[in-house]
Amino acid sequence: MNSKKYKDVFYEFRYINDLKDMLNSSAELFSDCNAYMVKDVPGGEYRPILYKEMKHDVDALGTRLIDLGLKGKKIAVIGENSYRWVISYLGTTNGTGVIVPLDRELPPKEIANLMKRADVSAIIYSQKLADTVETALAEVEGVRYRINMAEKEHKENILSFEKLLEEGAALISKGDRRFLDAEIDREAMCTLLFTSGTTGLAKGVMLSHKNITANVYNMSKYVNIRQPGVGLSVLPMHHSYEMTCHIFTGCYQGMCIAICEGLKYIQKNMKESRATVMLGVPLVFETMHKRIWKQAENSGKAQMMRKMVGLSRKLKLYNKPKAVKKIFAQIHQSIGDNMALFIVGGAAVNPDVVRDYEAMGLPMIQGYGMTENAPIITVNRDYYSKADSAGKPMPGTEVKIIDQDKDGIGEIICRGPSVMIGYYDNPEATAEVLKDGWLYTGDYGRFDSEGFLYICGRKKNVIVTKNGKNVFPEEVEYYLQQSEYIEEVVVYGTLDEKSEDTVIYAEIFPNFEALKEELGEIGEEELRRFMKTVIDEANEQMPLYKRVKRFKLRQEEFEKTTTRKIKRYGQPPKEA
Structure with a gap:
């Protein structure tokens, strides 16, 4: 569904004061509904966890953390996505102290550095990260507790997450209300998030x-x-x-969260969980789209599918969900036949x-934001969106474009209740x-008439x-990536x-699989000549000053952040 008639529609939801209020009210409203679906063993069946069980576990963990003397302290959490990761977060923020989420793909030295900077008193970690965490802790002083999510019993210097839940529940049954009755200062820091920015510290x-x-x-x-929702x-x-x-939005609206086993299991887990919603970055959805x-x-149906996609767009069949789902039934069935909404963000999507x-009957909306x-x-609204836009400002958030050029493009700035407190221990930044x-976001943008x-x-x-x-590199990259022979590209300016x-320089990671299918086995010179024709075709779509004048081909994909954004280092390689 995508219609202008929904442009002024606002959904009504209850007000929430803080994360504790969010969880407690959801546990009351959706008590016997599934909050999570988890797998106890890889490849096993999903097991449901109810909202009332989730609240019980958060309260138990928070109570025990306070009992350990961690009231007002910073607690780090690191590991792959899991139910216990979420319990660790809320068990800290909802009455104990400040949570410090850490990127599980960081090397031990950087994890140690962030724990020092944050002055962490405890760390909760998954078994997969045990060795990494132990290596990091060897360089850090002052971390009083290390809590392993997988251990069944307490060890000499490692606490068991499971036992802490049991002990916290026992304390509550004896009348301990330190966590349950803890007052929340909604203005104070509850989360310290280290940005995984594409450049800089x-x-x-x-x-x-x-x-x-x-x-x-x-x-x-x-x-x-829409209920019953599964994300x-x-x-x-x-x-x-x-x-x-x-x-958090899922918890607030009563959705069930199914934990994905990993990127290569997305399609399988979609089917198993009967997922209706999925958030992702462009790379995830673009990879699925290519597939x-x-x-x-491969099945000889591409020409017919192009015809039907074109017809669907022309007749706006996406406003008739049942009909369009029937036309593209095979695609819907391949992802579980329940998907109702894709949400994309984190970077620009094609x-x-x-x-x-x-x-194809799979609504996708995108948004724009930043950790700050x-x-x-x-x-975008779920029922009224534009494919090439990041949507409209959220209610309560004011957005302006400053220092505009003749095309209305300038820096995006915003203010509202979600603007951060500031950067930790960094008043200058x-x-x-x-x-x-x-x-001041540091991003350039423009508004349309709507x-x-x-x-x-x-x-x-x-x-x-x-x-x-x-010249915006992202725009040049967009035109280059229209070619099936370009997998990834980063555009820079370099001095001639x-x-x-300054001329435009592109560093390209080719789609070697597509090239092999088209050209067979070829040498470096022939590859470079062919890629030059690909670049020339893209250049024809751009004014002279935006055209790529130099390029380099690389054999390996670009280094990325954990949210799959390419890391930019500001300057092209020396051989440019």
Whole structure:
């Protein structure tokens, strides 16, 4: 469903003051509904956990953490996505102290560095991260407790998560109400999130209960999860996009969260869990999209599918869900036959991918945000969206475009209840982005006549030519990636010594599989000649000053953050 008649529709939801209020009210409203579906063994069957059981476990853990003397302290959590990861988060924020989520893919030295910077008093970790955590702890002083999510019994210097739940429940049964009755200061820091930015040193973003719950509450006015809703948790939980938009919004609206076993199990887990909602980054959805078309090509149905997708777009069949689902039944069945909404964020997505999914009866909306705003700033409505837009400002969030050029493009700034407290122990960096209550995002964008926001690129990535023209690398990358022969690309500006002007340079990771199918086995020179024709075709779609003048081919994919964004290092390789 995608119709302009829904442009002014706001869903009504209960107000929540903080994360404790969110969980407690949901546990009351959805007491006997499934809150989570987990697998006790890899490849096993999903086992449900009810909302009342979730609240019981949060209360038990929080009570025991306070009993350990961790009231007001910082507690780190690290590990793959799991139910116990979420319990660790809420068992800390809802009455104990400050949670410090850590990226499980960081090396031990960096984990140690972040624990030192945050002054962590305890760490909760999964068994898979046990060795990594032990190596990191060897370099850190002051961590009083290490809590293993998988241990059945306490050991000499390692506490069992399971035993802590048992002991916390026993304390509550004896009348211990220190956690249950703990008052929440919604303005104070409850979460310290270290950004996994694509450039520079990680900054510690301080978020409050107000920041996070305002995001959940206001986003829900645009996006309503139809019941019975099941969300497949794919993205890492240490990232605010997954935690706020999926885990917490799901909890708030009474959705069940199914824990995905890993990226290669997405399709399998979709079917098993009967998932209706999934959040992802562009790479996840674009990979699925390529696979759908590849299967159509292999089965000889691609031409017919292109015809039907085109017809669906033209006749707006996506506004007739039952009919379009019947037309594309095979695709729906391949992902469990229940998917109702894809939500994409974290980076720019190819709008044609969004349009294709929508035409196939798989609505996809995108939003825009950053950790510093907990994270959503703008988002499309579930029933009225534009494929190439990041949506409209959330209710309660004011967004402006400043220092606009002749095309209305300028820096995006915002203010509202979700703007962070600041950067931890870094007043200088805070002052650079927070000015008179406004968050300066460092992103360029523009609004259309209806108030939809379009993201143009990062301010620090913009390439400025000698005659003052601005080139957004993201735009050039978009045109290049229209080719099936380009898997990944990063665009830079580099100085041409002859003209003394900045020219556009592209570093490309080719789609070697597609190239082999098209050309067979070829040498480096022939490959380079062919890729030059691919680049020339893309250049024809751009004005002269945006065209790629130099390029390099690489044999390996680019290094990425854990949310699958390519890490940019600001400058092209020396051989450029």
